[in-house]
Amino acid sequence: MFTVHTLRELSELVGLGVAPYLRYSPGPESDASHPSTDHESGLLMPGVSVNPLAAPEWWSLPLEDWLARRVCQYLRELREGARPWVLDGKQVDFGPDNEPLLVDLQPVAWISPDLLEEARERYHARLDAGAATHEA
Template sequence: MPTLHRLADLAELIVPCSTVYVRYSPGPDEDAEHPSTDHESGLQLPGLSANSLKPPGWWTLPVEDWLARRICQYLREREEGARPWVLTGKEADFGPDNEPLLVDIEPIAWLSGDLIEEASERYQQRLDAGRSTHED
């Protein structure tokens, strides 16, 4: 699987007629052997949990800002040994955090450490990172 090194490379994958997702895990091979599980209930999920990288209709800032935000929201999983990778798939259901659960997975690319660092810097510089909905 190729590796993307810049947010601009990732942004090129975002097209109006399809959705790409990001997943933090050991990777597609291990995910095929170990399905996603709801950690609180212990129930096996009917697909792999992932998060859409497609900006919503109301997003008017650059797509790279949206991508930086989405990538940085799950960086704690990287600290737990997971690697971020981009994939497509069919949405089968929704997980406990309302994330899409995907089947018919097609891996696209790994995200490099350089891309994650760029995303983190952009997230901190261009957005009010970590601000709560209820803060004034």
């Protein structure tokens, strides 16, 4: 698998429909051997949970801003030994957080540490990272 080094490169892949999903895990070989588990119930899900990368129609900022936000959403997984990578596959259902569940995974590329850093910087510079959508 090749490695994507910039948000611009990732944006091109997403725009072509080649890499519509992001996943943080040990990698494709590990994920091919078992589906994801719902950690709260302990149930095996019918596929691997992923994060969609395509921006919704209402998003009017650059795609790179959306991708930075998506890449940064699961950075905590890095501390648990996961690596980010992009993929495609067949969607079979949704997980407990409404995330797509995929089978027939088609790995596309690893996400480089340089891209992670670029995403962090862009996310904090261009968006109100961590802002609450409402007050309790």
